[in-house]
Amino acid sequence: MNCPHCETEIDEHEASRCLDAWVAKAVMDELALMSPSPIYVGRFDWVKKGDWYVASENDSPYRVPYYSVNIAAAWEVVGHFSERQYHVEVWEEDGFD
Numbered sequence: 001m002n003c004p005h006c007e008t009e010i011d012e013h014e015a016s017r018c019l020d021a022w023v024a025k026a027v028m029d030e031l032a033l034m035s036p037s038p039i040y041v042g043r044f045d046w047v048k049k050g051d052w053y054v055a056s057e058n059d060s061p062y063r064v065p066y067y068s069v070n071i072a073a074a075w076e077v078v079g080h081f082s083e084r085q086y087h088v089e090v091w092e093e094d095g096f097d
């Protein structure tokens with residue numbers, strides 16, 4: 001399976017906004033769009049041109065969560081799978097050298 005944005009293989013894709021947008025669309029069922037220009041997503045927050053945001057009919061647009069580098073956002077993905085009865089196995093390692 002290749003990234004729909006950059007064509008990188010899933011196993012070789014580095015953590016990036018591109019990967020975050022792929023997760024948003026493919027896993028989280030969000031409508032992730034690349035911002036054609038800076039857009040306002042909160043009282044004091046803007047999405048830069050070329051970054052990814054989620055468009056919603058009911059809510060204000062918001063920045064695509066940093067699923068690939070933010071552990072809290074990554075846990076949202078795990079929760080999303082669990083809610084849909086997918087078996088999620090979390091591996092733990094004893095540190096890195």
Ligand SMILES: [Zn+2]
Nearest residue numbers: 003005006018
């Ligand atoms: Zn990509």
